[in-house]
Amino acid sequence: MKKITLLLLAGLLLQTASAQKTKNVIVVTFDGYRWQELFQGPQQSLLEREKFTKNKETLTQKYVGNSLEESRKKLTPFLWGEVAAKGLIFGNKKAGSKMTITNGHKFSYPGYSEIFCGWGDKKINSNDYPNNPHQTIFDFLEQQPDFAKKTAAVGTWDAFTRIINTSRNKVPVFVEFRKDSTGTILSKDNKSFTQYQTNIPIASKLCESDTLTYRFAKEYFHRNKPRFFFVGFDETDHFAHSGQYDNYLDAAHTLDSYLADLWNYVQTTEEYKDKTTLIVTCDHGRGSNVGSQWRHHGQPVPGAEYIWMAMIGPDTPAKGELKAIHHYHQNQIAQTIAHLLGKEFTADHFIGKAIDSVFSK
Numbered sequence: 001m002k003k004i005t006l007l008l009l010a011g012l013l014l015q016t017a018s019a020q021k022t023k024n025v026i027v028v029t030f031d032g033y034r035w036q037e038l039f040q041g042p043q044q045s046l047l048e049r050e051k052f053t054k055n056k057e058t059l060t061q062k063y064v065g066n067s068l069e070e071s072r073k074k075l076t077p078f079l080w081g082e083v084a085a086k087g088l089i090f091g092n093k094k095a096g097s098k099m100t101i102t103n104g105h106k107f108s109y110p111g112y113s114e115i116f117c118g119w120g121d122k123k124i125n126s127n128d129y130p131n132n133p134h135q136t137i138f139d140f141l142e143q144q145p146d147f148a149k150k151t152a153a154v155g156t157w158d159a160f161t162r163i164i165n166t167s168r169n170k171v172p173v174f175v176e177f178r179k180d181s182t183g184t185i186l187s188k189d190n191k192s193f194t195q196y197q198t199n200i201p202i203a204s205k206l207c208e209s210d211t212l213t214y215r216f217a218k219e220y221f222h223r224n225k226p227r228f229f230f231v232g233f234d235e236t237d238h239f240a241h242s243g244q245y246d247n248y249l250d251a252a253h254t255l256d257s258y259l260a261d262l263w264n265y266v267q268t269t270e271e272y273k274d275k276t277t278l279i280v281t282c283d284h285g286r287g288s289n290v291g292s293q294w295r296h297h298g299q300p301v302p303g304a305e306y307i308w309m310a311m312i313g314p315d316t317p318a319k320g321e322l323k324a325i326h327h328y329h330q331n332q333i334a335q336t337i338a339h340l341l342g343k344e345f346t347a348d349h350f351i352g353k354a355i356d357s358v359f360s361k
């Protein structure tokens, strides 16, 4: 009897292990986008300050609803209407859901390195840091027969080539479309993208480089069908630094629409439909609403260690916003990606544990 029960149990466990439906993972980052706006929508005190917000009425009309829930959904409708509705989202510090970095620096290179390595190495302490000495999830996956030449990254920021260390692992990493001549990177086989560049409406000025990043990312995704794909957007951080709260909000709203477009492509494309998990997160947070603190991040800025994560896919339970008291870390993202793909990420350095609630029904 006991034996039978054990056998049954083992069978069930095996079934659970092989029941993983995710075959592809996409990670998208909104650089330095705060949990405050993600979970609470536009911050009234920042809308009120003319120094940061030039067009309060328009923004209020666009993004402020009758409740906090309504406002955040107006600001990032895909993240709330689709991802949170069918998957999960966490990092609402106010609700006791915490997610923080462990690298201590509260700026970009260390943050992305922590995401990809599963380790917040404090020695990685500069945005000018040379090639990442540590193994990342890219290195690991490229060594797997079913993932070799199936990973890629597209980003607005040029440091991604060093963070991912493309010279070591040969992962295709495409960056900085504004500075480089797009023709040089793409003209060989991608005329349509060059056309996009000239078609960007100059009047908007918004998300100009992230728009190019996204257009190229989607084109690459469509043509090459990578199984692990990273897209790094930047303009949320850019506009926050320049103190333009209005543009910061518009940037988040635009990036959300790119997520929606990408997810629509995923769910209407045979290779990806119902076997792809999308993870959205950020590299660091920013300061509070007090004074100019929201503009900044980095080691001396209190609160900039708080980040967030959202996730949707065939193995993600529809738990919505996680409000229970917990504390996750940025170093858990890499192993979570590996587990979603049915693998165990190993490297010659520490790797944070996978995030349990992502898998438990």
Ligand SMILES: [Zn+2]
Residues within 6 Å of the ligand: 032, 108, 237, 241, 297
């Ligand atoms: Zn920054």
